[in-house]
Amino acid sequence: MLSHYPIIHVAMWVTALLFSIAVCLNIYRILVGPSLPDRIAALDTLSVNAIGLILLIGIGTGSRYGFEAGLLITLFSFLTTAALCKYLLRGMIIE
């Protein structure tokens, strides 16, 4: 379907490569991050890059339904970050 648009086709693959390298660097920071807030920030950035990859898949296949998965990933990554930071700050999540 993208064969009608050759420039967008090439740009989509280049952008997918850049986002994949960014995901690999984030996974490195999750695995060897020296402190716990480093790992939480890297998880947050990883979910943001995953949303970018999902939008790229939507462009590549020509369907817009992946957008709702991106919405869910945004909401759950914010919830995860807020709950983990609350745990680091207070020692418990629900007081």
Place this chain on the structure above:
Amino acid sequence: MWQLIIESVIALLLVIGGLAALTGAVGMLRFNDFYMRMHGPAMSSTVGIGAVILASIGFFWFHTGTFSAQELILMVLLMVTTPISAHLLTMSAMHMKLPRQSNTQGGPFEINEQIDQD
């Protein structure tokens, strides 16, 4: 002719988004302490995702012929939640008293007395 121009603009937006995401990830990888490392995710989640979302809206407008901006919800949601999570992360890092680099100036008073020496 017009198809070439629109395709070039969409492709340029896509590559700008990818480069911004890669810049954010490299910043998160290479900076020295945690307080510097928090600059990277802001870059990749505003410029990177914003450019890719604009490219997606433009591509589907160009492909189907009808304009619908449902991806803008995603951009608004990201721009609301990213500063809140960065604030929470920095607050928890200050609570854990993470070390900071000695040649950075200023800084909050809670961590000024224990500076990492290298």
